[in-house]
Amino acid sequence: MPYIALNSKDEEVTASQCRDEFLRTGEVLSGFRCAFCLCAYHPRYIYINGMIGRTPHFFVKGEKHNGRCDGNPLGVVAETVSGTQGKRIPDDNFCFPEKLVARAKPRVVASLPDGEKLVLSDEEIRSRRLRAGKEYGSTTFTSSLLEVIVESKNKISTWCYSQSRKQKLTKEAEKKLLKETASSYPLQLFDQKGLTYESAFWNAHYERTKTDKRIFQAKGGTVTVSSSGFVISSQPSAPSNGGNESKKAVPRPVEVHYHRESYDSNTPPQAHVKALAELANVAAGETIQWYAYGEMRLHEDKLIIRVETLDHLYFRKEKKFTPRKAS
Known part of the structure; x- marks a missing residue:
């Protein structure tokens, strides 16, 4: 799912950045376009309060990407993540931030005079996607706000407690379920890798x-x-x-x-x-x-x-x- 876009200010931003700024300042941006081929974008799970467990991203509505673009960067090297694939909340769309990061400033992109429309060649689109792959890396749900991380941890705990009641688990079994489930979700703290929602707290x-x-x-x-x-x-x-x-x-x-x-x-x-x-x-x-x-x-x-x-x-x-x- 696309996570990098240009906004109406000709700033290159990620969906996670937009989500953080909405929670931090209340700012709602518009006029999103694909950062690579410039097709129109719409925000999803960004400008909404209380949404935990869904990845903020952009999507195309009523049109398609231009050329061979699909909205994702190229040349990304997959990162090795911590956590096991053991106890997980059984929802394929359920996702938590995987990194606590520093607040990032938008990257300003040169704009054209009013009324002019930029048309990019396939090679220019590819060049932009390769540059983004080097700068941003893999598509990762990040946050610069501890609030988002904590509420995600609380969501894990709430699910475990509900399962404990349904299965009538003992206190020891409940603790084991909490630890195993939190340990299955990776959480990088700035440059500290190898942590999970269990070991990071x-x-x-x-x-x-x-x-x-x-x-x-x-x-x-x-x-x-x-x-x-x-x-x-x-x-x-x-x-x-x-x-x-x-x-x-x-x-x-x-x-x-x-x-x-x-x-x-x-x-x-x-x-x-x-x-x-x-x-x-x-x-x-x-x-x-x-x-x-x-x-x-x-x-x-x-x-x-x-x-x-x-x-x-x-x-x-x-x-x-x-x-x-x-x-």
């Missing part, structure tokens, strides 16, 4: 002695906001001996540190403004469940995770538990 209360980054997660987070950023603090509960942590490891308090980032236009995207406002509005006594991509360090008896951009933080308020009144 880490319980934030357990020290990670290696310096390579992970997606850390914890519950019960309390928020302290300052003029320069914020700190999210979570205290450990009793050891669970689940997930990636060692059975002999001791759970520790953890903090997420963030200092305001700089932006090219000096104007933060609306998703960042919203996140900061929501964190500032976490009332006393309220807690959040959070996910943060970064490097973990041990400081005294506390684990510290520094987040460089709000694109790499995802959180939601936790519901208060109200005990039932005795009848």
